[in-house]
Amino acid sequence: NAGVTQTPKFQVLKTGQSMTLQCAQDMNHEYMSWYRQDPGMGLRLIHYSVGAGITDQGEVPNGYNVSRSTTEDFPLRLLSAAPSQTSVYFCASSQGGTNTGELFFGEGSRLTVL
């Protein structure tokens, strides 16, 4: 079982460039989410999805876009990268609904914006 797979693991962008962070899960989980983690800080929720075709904003959504066309995939798009988006990004999934809510995380994507 692969669990949650994120690509790429590392990326360097120039200010203004766009890119997509990929996330796929093979556990048939309803719920998927993106968090960012900055040094010395906890995880902050960017966007989440409770099922295919349904997405919503988290705590820090500005500058990011998401879509969920399948249960398995939940890509995160940076439309015009800014240095403030330098961070480590984690994708996570959960059974969702009224279940217990424990999250399963990917290994992270480390993004540097110059």
Add this chain to the structure above:
Amino acid sequence: EDQVTQSPEALRLQEGESSSLNCSYTVSGLRGLFWYRQDPGKGPEFLFTLYSAGEEKEKERLKATLTKKESFLHITAPKPEDSATYLCAVSPLSTNAGKSTFGDGTTLTVKP
């Protein structure tokens, strides 16, 4: 607004020196409180879920407890391999089960 505060930010222990990590929370109806372990350069790994005050869960040298306002992660006779950042999170009843608010974490270092 849901809030999670963890203390201390960092904890250094000698091997075998037991201690506790604290997680204080405010949430409008608790679905579950979660503890995760995060190793450097890795994603968080789920440890425990606690649902109601008075509940306890154990795994090897770790024991998690829950009251109505805080949770403790007790580490008994720690070993160097217990060194990691420990994250606490809460999920409220009012949202989808997967939506969690995280604390900033406690970084534990265990010296041999």
